[in-house]
Amino acid sequence: MHGTDSDGIITTGTTTVGLVGADGVVLAADSRASLGGRFVTNRTARKVVPVDDRTALTFAGSVGDAQSFVRRLRAELALYDMDHEPGASVDTAATVAADLIRRDPSPQLELVLGGVAPEPTVYQIDPAGGVMDAPIAASGSGMQLAYGYLEDAYDPEQSVAELRAVAAMAVRNATERDTASGDGMTIATITADELEREQYDGIERAVSAATTQPADSEVAR
Amino acid sequence: MNTSSRQQAYDRGHTIFSPDGRLYQVEYAREAVERGSPSVGVVTSEGVVLAARKRVRSPLLEPDSVEKIHRVDEHLAVATAGHAADARQLVEAARKRCQQHRLQYGEPIGVSVLASDLADHIQEQTQSGGTRPYGAAVLVGGVDPGPGPDPDSSPTPDDRSADEIESEPEHESATERTVQPALYEVDPGGTFYGWRGTAIGDGTAEIRSFLETELDGGDSTAETPSLTRDHGLSIALDALATTAADDRPLSPTTVTARVLGPGPESSSEQSTPVGDDELERVLAALESD
Numbered sequence: 375m376h377g378t379d380s381d382g383i384i385t386t387g388t389t390t391v392g393l394v395g396a397d398g399v400v401l402a403a404d405s406r407a408s409l410g411g412r413f414v415t416n417r418t419a420r421k422v423v424p425v426d427d428r429t430a431l432t433f434a435g436s437v438g439d440a441q442s443f444v445r446r447l448r449a450e451l452a453l454y455d456m457d458h459e460p461g462a463s464v465d466t467a468a469t470v471a472a473d474l475i476r477r478d479p480s481p482q483l484e485l486v487l488g489g490v491a492p493e494p495t496v497y498q499i500d501p502a503g504g505v506m507d508a509p510i511a512a513s514g515s516g517m518q519l520a521y522g523y524l525e526d527a528y529d530p531e532q533s534v535a536e537l538r539a540v541a542a543m544a545v546r547n548a549t550e551r552d553t554a555s556g557d558g559m560t561i562a563t564i565t566a567d568e569l570e571r572e573q574y575d576g577i578e579r580a581v582s583a584a585t586t587q588p589a590d591s592e593v594a595r
Numbered sequence: 596m597n598t599s600s601r602q603q604a605y606d607r608g609h610t611i612f613s614p615d616g617r618l619y620q621v622e623y624a625r626e627a628v629e630r631g632s633p634s635v636g637v638v639t640s641e642g643v644v645l646a647a648r649k650r651v652r653s654p655l656l657e658p659d660s661v662e663k664i665h666r667v668d669e670h671l672a673v674a675t676a677g678h679a680a681d682a683r684q685l686v687e688a689a690r691k692r693c694q695q696h697r698l699q700y701g702e703p704i705g706v707s708v709l710a711s712d713l714a715d716h717i718q719e720q721t722q723s724g725g726t727r728p729y730g731a732a733v734l735v736g737g738v739d740p741g742p743g744p745d746p747d748s749s750p751t752p753d754d755r756s757a758d759e760i761e762s763e764p765e766h767e768s769a770t771e772r773t774v775q776p777a778l779y780e781v782d783p784g785g786t787f788y789g790w791r792g793t794a795i796g797d798g799t800a801e802i803r804s805f806l807e808t809e810l811d812g813g814d815s816t817a818e819t820p821s822l823t824r825d826h827g828l829s830i831a832l833d834a835l836a837t838t839a840a841d842d843r844p845l846s847p848t849t850v851t852a853r854v855l856g857p858g859p860e861s862s863s864e865q866s867t868p869v870g871d872d873e874l875e876r877v878l879a880a881l882e883s884d
Contacts, residue, residue, distance in 0.1 A: 445701070449694035456666055456690055 387411040387554020389516030390421060390432035391524065391544045392486035392496040394509045398534040398565035399488040399496055402541035403432045404516070404548070404555040404577070411515060411554030422560040424569055426451045427460070429467045429489030430562045434514030435501070436482040443483060447471055464489040468497040468505050476503035484513035490566050516548030516555040523547045534563050542584035546577050620728055621721050624783035627677050627730035633796035634663055634674035635834050636734040636778040637806070639827035642856020642865075643736035643776040645674040646831040647796075648838070649849050658848045668693035670703055670738050670865040672853050676796030677731030677783075685733055688716055706737040710779035710787045718785025728783045732795040735781065737855050738774035738865050774857055774865070792830075798838030805837045806830070824854055825877075828869065833881050845878055847871035 387410075390403035407416035419437070424430045425447050433440040450470050454462045462470075468487050475481045481501050488496035488511075498511040510528050512520040523544045532540070538561055549556040559580035562571040574580035613619055634647035647663035664674045667689040675682035692712050696704035704712075713733065720726045780795060781787040792810045794802035809830045810822075822830075831852065836845055852869035 445698050449698050452668075452694055452697075453690055 387516075387552065388421060388434035388514030389520050389545050389548035389552060389555040390434055390486055390513050391520050391541050392432060392488040392498075392511045393524070393528060393537045393541055394488070394494045394496050394530060395532050395534045395537040396530070397494070398490050398563065399494045400534050400537040400541045401430055401432050401486060401488050401496075401562040401564070402538075402545050403434075403514075403560050404545050405558035405560060405573070406549075406554065406556045407437055408554050414557070417557040418573070418575070420560050420573060422562045422571060424562070424571065425487075426455070426462055426467060426489070426491070428491045428564055428566070428569055429462070429464055429487065430564060430569060430571070431471070431485050431487040432513065434484045439478070439481050439483050443471075443474060443478070443481070446474055450474070461491055463491045464493075464495040464497065467491070468499060468507075472499050472503040472505045475499065475501065486511045486513050488564065489569075490564050492566075494564075512544070514555065516545075516552035519548035519551055520544040534565060538563055538584040539581075542581045546581050549577050618721060618784070621784045624677075624728040624730050625732075628732040628783060628795060629797060629799070631676035631678070631731070631796040632663070633794050633798050633802060633835060633838055634676050634734055635792075635794045635802060635806075635831045636674060636736050636780075636790065637792045637810070637822075637827045637831045637834075638776050638778050638790070639822040639824050639856075641776075641822075641824040641827075642738055642774065642854050643778050644824065644827040644831045644852065644854050645672055645734060645736045646828070646835055646850060646852040646869075647674050647676075648835050648845070649851055651849055663851055664853045664868075665689075666853070666866045667709075668703060668737075668866070669863055670855060671706065671709060672736055672855055672866050674734040674736065674795075674853075675731055676733075677729075679731075681729045682731035682733065685713065685717070685729060685731060689713055689733075689735070703740075705739050706735060706777035707779060707789065709737070710735045710781055710789075714781045714785045714787040716785075717781060717783060721783075721785060730783065732780065732782045734793070734795055735779045735787075736777075736853075738776050738857075740774070776855065792834075794834065801837050802834045805834045809834070824856060828852060828854065828873075829877050829881065832874070832877055836881060844882070847874040847878075850874060850878070 387408050388404060393400045401422045403421035405419045406414055407419040408414050422430055422432045423444055451462050451467060471485060471487055475483060483501055485499040487499055496508055496511050498506050498508055509530050510524045527540050542561060545559055558576055559574045561584060574583060632648045632650045637644045645664050649658060649661040649663055651658050664672055665686045666672050673686055673689050689709060692709060693704050717729050721728050778790050779787050780790055780793055792806040835850060854867050854869060855865055858864045858867055
């Protein structure tokens with residue numbers, strides 16, 4: 375959908391999701407990078423990246439724009455942390471991210487930015503720098519497929535342990551029909567205590583890992 | 596302009612040499628540093644200890660608002676002496692430089708690289724028109740990544756994140772992290788030197804001779820024996836105490852310290868402030884000696 379195949383720009387056709395839960399935030403994305411969704415250039419791309427202690431983002435769009443953007447956002451937040459109290463809020467991170475995007479002449483980036491700083495929050499940031507908070511957000515070419523599943527399966531009362539499974543299923547369902555998404559998955563689970571990121575080689579492997587509750591997390595009733 | 600005022604002019608503009616080749620404005624700036632409360636740096640085998648005295652001029656002054664040691668990156672800190680306002684500008688320049696280095700090269704800046712960049716920036720103010728030299732000196736303390744693990748046991752290409760879209764450095768949590776601590780002094784003239792232990796500000800001469808005795812046993816040819824972080828902290832605070840004669844004894848209100856060295860395994864943070872409890876404990880131990 376970020377149709378720049380004529381320029382040969384590598385894009386992450388992509389399905390990414392961000393979900394707010396009762397005790398944290400889950401971000402997930404597939405791991406395919408492609409040329410206009412027609413040729414797979416990389417099967418283990420990580421499109422969920424931490425940018426601060428308890429804040430991470432997912433990106434869809436041009437890989438080049440994303441890499442440069444993430445470096446700049448990390449630098450801005452590192453400077454913020456030293457000039458202020460450490461730990462910029464998710465709101466602040468979203469504001470800085472949108473500002474960086476607006477400064478870019480033609481950014482091809484759709485972001486989902488989420489974290490627990492101080493409360494579980496997810497923002498959708500569009501290529502024009504628009505910022506909207508939302509309990510569920512999806513981006514990339516598989517967005518509609520992911521939303522279709524999330525509208526039915528998402529429950530804001532759920533814990534991150536349960537939402538990992540919901541996020542993994544949303545990405546899985548999108549990869550079934552969206553040719554620009556697939557191969558593997560990255561899932562980030564953010565709570566007030568930690569930011570944990572897992573990388574899976576196959577889509578089904580990710581789904582089975584995410585649907586099996588981790589031993590140390592609280593199993594919700 | 597008459598003859599006598601023209602002869603005086605070399606001590607006004609800092610870009611003008613005196614007949615005997617001195618830059619008086621730069622020397623006056625060094626004088627300003629000498630009047631500032633002292634900062635000390637000690638290199639240990641586990642990291643660098645920075646400590647400084649704070650001038651708390653009134654019991655009503657909030658001690659936390661007197662800042663002497665500043666974190667500038669996760670592995671670096673800067674201790675200052677001299678004009679506090681000038682020092683803050685240098686700290687800001689250092690922080691920006693650290694992030695710029697990460698943006699440009701995708702890796703943290705080295706201790707000596709930051710020191711030389713700061714020195715370049717400071718030197719520029721002694722040679723360009725319309726500026727004055729910084730009335731502050733800084734100690735740059737930090738840790739560079741140590742020699743990596745044995746090349747034979749280094750990760751195979753498959754383990755490496757060559758296929759990663761992001762450029763996040765992976766933490767070497769599995770292997771023990773080794774570090775190379777380094778300490779540099781940058782003065783208002785823009786020269787920088789590496790030290791195993793030194794001070795800037797008021798009482799520098801006493802502190803330095805104290806450190807020479809403590810770290811070398813007075814023998815300048817001796818190698819520093821391996822020094823623990825705790826021992827380094829104790830020496831740094833003891834050094835500051837040598838200048839405290841006419842002042843109140845050191846307390847967590849009037850002294851501040853930070854250690855640059857490996858932090859918790861799970862974190863890449865290597866710049867840790869020393870807590871009031873520990874300061875209290877170390878100062879009490881020094882007192883009872």
